[in-house]
Amino acid sequence: MTAVLRLENVNTFYGAVQAHFDLCLDIYPGEITCLLGGNASGKSTAMKVIFGLVRPRSGRVLLAGEDATQWGTPRRVAWGLRSVPEARRLFPFMTVRENLLLGAYLRKDRRQVAEDLERLLDLFPRVGERLNQAAGTLSGGEQQMVAMARALLGKPRVLCMDEPTMGLSPLWVDRVLELVQTINRQGTTVFMVEQNARAALQIAHRGYVLRHGVVTLSGTAAELLDNPLVENAYLGGKAI
Structure with missing residues (x-):
């Protein structure tokens, strides 16, 4: 292999x-x-x-x-290649949704991005509950889930x-x-x-x-x- x-x-x-x-x-x-x-x-x-x-x-x-x-x-x-960096590296004053969508910045299939985001929110329900919060207000564990979901939205x-x-x-x-x-x-x-x-x-x-x-x-x-x-x-x- x-x-x-x-x-x-x-x-x-x-x-x-x-x-x-x-x-x-x-x-x-x-x-x-x-x-x-x-x-x-x-x-x-x-x-x-x-x-x-x-x-x-x-x-x-x-x-x-x-x-x-x-x-x-x-x-x-x-x-x-997609990264979940050390210490998460979210944009603290942007919303969770805005941070997530940065993961899809290279993608052109906007409709599929929206569908993939919904699927990811099923996997990360805690993230879905906080979409409109500033990312910097989340706990460390919640921020880690946002960082993971952001990377996955780029279809690594x-x-x-x-x-x-x-x-x-x-x-x-x-x-x-x-x-x-x-x-x-x-x-x-x-x-x-x-x-x-x-x-x-x-x-x-x-x-x-x-x-x-x-x-x-x-x-x-x-x-x-x-x-x-x-x-x-x-x-x-x-x-x-």
Whole structure:
């Protein structure tokens, strides 16, 4: 099976500081793939590389097998990458409806956009109750649902989520991850950067562990959950 998104031997630098060392990731269609790691491991930089916000010094970004390394961010978004960014990044003084519709700015099928929005509001009923509120007045969990629905309104080929559970209460963490599973079961490929390793691996198909810019472990989610190194480092054991 061809990866829908692949990072191939990526070496990324910030000036003289190297952030990635021959980073390789494969995200397969129809799956949830998680990238795990602590602070300063290179997770968020990997997301920036995927969207063309940071260009690797060497290596390639492949989208459905096509070399997209030199593509700008707009072309990658037009291809079908969509982001649920860290800290949601909503426009706080715009209404929830206005924030949602920004997700469809590249689409020309206005009637279908309206139908898709109604379908998304069935999936996110809390969002539907707050369409006319300013987005900045919502709770963190509610804002996360708006950010997810906004990205989905763009009909992503790959939905990329950066720390979707960060700063949320345990109840909202569970709800957000349930929604990620539902979205995936409806056919959306998901790539998720997360620090909450146990929660991510419990819903993912496969995962990678990144440490100081190097993939130290990879495999199916079940394999990683059972791996004592992951247990020690990320699931409550002694750090490695």
